[in-house]
Amino acid sequence: MSKVLITRAVPERFLEDLRQTAEVTVYPEELKPMTREQFLDESKDKTVVITMLSDRVDQEFMDHCPELKAVINLAVGYDNIDLDYAAAKGIIVCNTPDVLTETTAELAFTLMLVTARRIIEAAQMVQDGRWIGWAPYLMAGQDVYGKTVGIYGMGAIGRAFARRCSGFGMTILYHNRSRQEAAESELGVKYADFDELITTSDYVVCTAPLTAETAGKFNKDVFSRMKEDAIFINIGRGGHVIEEDLLHAVQHREILAAGLDVLAEEPINKDHSFLAEPNIVVLPHIGSASVETRDAMIQLCVDNARRIINGEQPLTPVKM
Numbered sequence: 001m002s003k004v005l006i007t008r009a010v011p012e013r014f015l016e017d018l019r020q021t022a023e024v025t026v027y028p029e030e031l032k033p034m035t036r037e038q039f040l041d042e043s044k045d046k047t048v049v050i051t052m053l054s055d056r057v058d059q060e061f062m063d064h065c066p067e068l069k070a071v072i073n074l075a076v077g078y079d080n081i082d083l084d085y086a087a088a089k090g091i092i093v094c095n096t097p098d099v100l101t102e103t104t105a106e107l108a109f110t111l112m113l114v115t116a117r118r119i120i121e122a123a124q125m126v127q128d129g130r131w132i133g134w135a136p137y138l139m140a141g142q143d144v145y146g147k148t149v150g151i152y153g154m155g156a157i158g159r160a161f162a163r164r165c166s167g168f169g170m171t172i173l174y175h176n177r178s179r180q181e182a183a184e185s186e187l188g189v190k191y192a193d194f195d196e197l198i199t200t201s202d203y204v205v206c207t208a209p210l211t212a213e214t215a216g217k218f219n220k221d222v223f224s225r226m227k228e229d230a231i232f233i234n235i236g237r238g239g240h241v242i243e244e245d246l247l248h249a250v251q252h253r254e255i256l257a258a259g260l261d262v263l264a265e266e267p268i269n270k271d272h273s274f275l276a277e278p279n280i281v282v283l284p285h286i287g288s289a290s291v292e293t294r295d296a297m298i299q300l301c302v303d304n305a306r307r308i309i310n311g312e313q314p315l316t317p318v319k320m
């Protein structure tokens, strides 16, 4: 019988069918990732492993698992997986596209509003008992309505985010490695080269997947060329950003603020310098975290696993 490992606790109701065809092991922790040792040890005899984006699927891991046929990532991003090595070993890689698009775009839009309107700071002030009365500029933030947004990465999430921006009367620029003519005509978005995007946008929003090309793209030079009142939002991956450069840019008022759902190292601890900056909002990587979407992502992973075990084509293989 095929053996499947799921590296984090998921509701048992998703596993009934899969248990008919495979022996399924579920790591019981909901919040705590497996240690590297546990991950290697638990996976070594498995046919399929359903991974989280915090599990590093590298050469060492794949060499350690001689039975491994497929790695199924509970995420649309798969920068935690060495795709070239998986392809060389004939290991199938799947992800969870589409089902999380709207939810993740919604989080990006929320983060833009929350950062622009200083919502976390304002709520914290009330909670701390520091609210002493109404004042003309009390917690005054920036408008979002009518501003220019520059979207870096015009995939499905970028497009869903752009649709939300058009409801706010924004001018929408995008930069992507290829022109997206359909999005231009359907959504009224305008292609900009990277320089135009960062120098003219009031909001620069990164929705791109992390690749060798995009790693470290948002650096000192880029932040210094953004508008002084620009707000940088990142829901892609932390690896796009040189974090000390971002911190410097916010502290030295080269840009106004940042809203981050993703960080280079996750999780960060409470002493991280970002957390001492009221103009940096940090969320714990919750882009796709609605119950409906997480249910759909888990179901898709399980369906992929069942199909692979039955010798059928998976629903959402990553092109390699």
Ligand code: DGY
Residues within 6 Å of the ligand: 053, 074, 075, 076, 077, 078, 100, 104, 235, 236, 285, 286, 287, 288, 289
């Ligand atoms: C993904 O699926 O890659 C997202 O980052 C999850 O929120």
